[in-house]
Amino acid sequence: MSTFETDSVVIIGGGQAGIQAADSLRSGGFGGPITIVADEPGQPYQRPPLSKDYLKGSAQKPDDDGGARPAPLPLRGPSFFTDQNITLLTATAAVSIDRASHRVRLADGTSLSYGTLILATGARNRELPTPGMELPGVHGLRTLRDAEALGAALGSARNVVVIGAGFIGLEFATAALARGCQVTVLEFAPRPMGRAVTALLGDWFAQAHRQAGVDLRVNEGIAALEPGDDGRVGFAVSTTGERYPADLVVTGVGVQPNDQLAAAAGLDVANGIVVDANLRTADPDVYAIGDCANFPCEHAGGPFRLESVQNATDQARHVARVILGADEPYRELPWFWSTQGAFRLQMANIVRPDDETIVLGDQDGASFSVLCFRDGILAAVESVNKPADHLSARKILAAGIQISRDEALAEGFSLRAAYKSRAEAPLPRVATQEAAEPAPRPSAVR
Structure with a gap:
């Protein structure tokens, strides 16, 4: 256990990354105080469904007048924060960070002391300078x-x-x-x-x-x-x-990273809060994760910022391990999804404009995958209504199994069969639940 075991952790941000970081710290054995500062009121909720089922009215709960209104999906159950002894401050904004004194000042004038600070501040919508944007509607x-x-x-x-x-x-x-x-x-x-x-x-x-x-x-x-x-x-x-x-x-x-608080505190920012491979800023007691973090991404070949649930949750788990004593770079395979009406789009890894492509399946029937190759080797996969292809692709790419373009062109090729034939030993478990998402995307993917 690290020296932070009984020290305090303050997390700024009540979204997917911030809540997961607190959860992973507790499940990893961290015994010190954890405080989450969330600027929105109410219980933390999942953002991805807001542009899908929420607006279609499929998630419902009774209204006061007996009718029905859409209900946001919570990130954790109502008793989670109490059960885990995590302090959740809602409708509260952090306005400044004093790194010298290890304190975060809040909008109500109070301040919090921290041993370790995690910035999970997310992103905000990009504004257009278009005439008429201020109109009602x-x-x-x-x-x-x-x-x-x-x-x-x-x-x-x-x-x-x-x-x-x-x-x-x-x-x-x-x-x-x-x-x-x-x-x-x-x-x-x-x-x-x-x-x-x-x-x-x-x-x-x-x-x-x-x-x-x-x-x-x-x-x-x-x-x-x-x-x-x-x-x-x-x-x-x-x-x-x-x-x-x-x-x-x-x-x-698109969106812009919420890096203003970090910049004002003297931390490096460049399309997000700049962190190292362990997701640590230049200040050893301050980390940044999720949509706001610009990190060295081996899958992108350099500094990168990802907007996705997968990246937020995986970085949160990773930073918890680092705080608890691990010393390892973050290198999880990026994956994304988007549900657009009848079309379920799932992507494994980041595509590039110069990738060579092969299509498997039926485009007319809206059930197919696009295989992307670099230097003749499978590098990314996009799937439409082909969840089995997506899961196989994630396993193949995460394990470093090399699939050549010539192999993929052979009659009867399938990603699932290719994975099974190459996997001589059990590979890292791939999660199948995606309930918590967009953007997916390199600086814009949910």
Whole structure:
């Protein structure tokens, strides 16, 4: 056990990374005080469902008047924090860090002493400097409050414009479509999800969403939003000059890491809080994990920031082990997912623009995988409605099993059979639960 056993740990951030870090510290035997500082009110919840089932109304709980309203999915049960002797401070923002005195000052004027500080501050929506963004009826989607406002607005919306065809934008588009709205998606790039998936898969999703009823416009960004007769947003004007009716607008153009607190404390920031392979900042008593951390990623070939549940939870587990005495680099295989209507997209590892691709399965039947090769060796896999392929790909890539392009081109090839034939010894267990997600993506993946 490390010398931190009876010292205090303060975690700033009540999202997936922060809660998992506290959980892993306790389960790993840490006996000292743990305090989580969360700026949102209420119990910590899962963000990924907010753009999917939550807005479609499939998660319900009774309302005070006997009706039903969507319910967020909690990250832990109601008694977890009490049972584990973890102090959870909600609706409380950390405003400064005094590294010399090892104290965190809160917005209410109080302060917390720490032996070890974990920054799990997450990310915030990127804002567009577009005229009209301040109009009523324009929304972002990141927090429970955002989702509640959108859920209420969808009840009367008819014409919805989504700015950005990333994961969040397309997930919301399918939810709005399911609520009976006319949906237009404006994407400045030549294809959807361009920073996260291969060109082949991006083009396939563009066609699939159009066939489902989404008016997806690529190579067309947003130039301005205009009010209607009621003063609320009424039209979206694109970069081509096209004018689209819009009584509801949702922006989904990526996020920015919440690294302001770290920067003000004199820590290095560069597209996130800079950490080493152990997720430690230049200050040996301060760590950063999850969406806010820029870490040396061997799978990306250099410093990288990942926005995904997998990365948040795995980094949280890793930092707990390091605090408890381990000395090992973080090198977990990245994986991501996105549910867009009838399409379940799952990705193992990070794709690159110059990857060679092979398709396994039925693209017309929306059940296939895209195998990505670098220097002739399998490096990443994208799967649509093929969970068995995804799990096999994760096992293959995590174990370092080499699959050649020629082998994958052979008749009858399957990822599952390839894994079984190469795995001479039990490999690291691969978790199958994904309930806790987006972004997935390199600086934008859920």
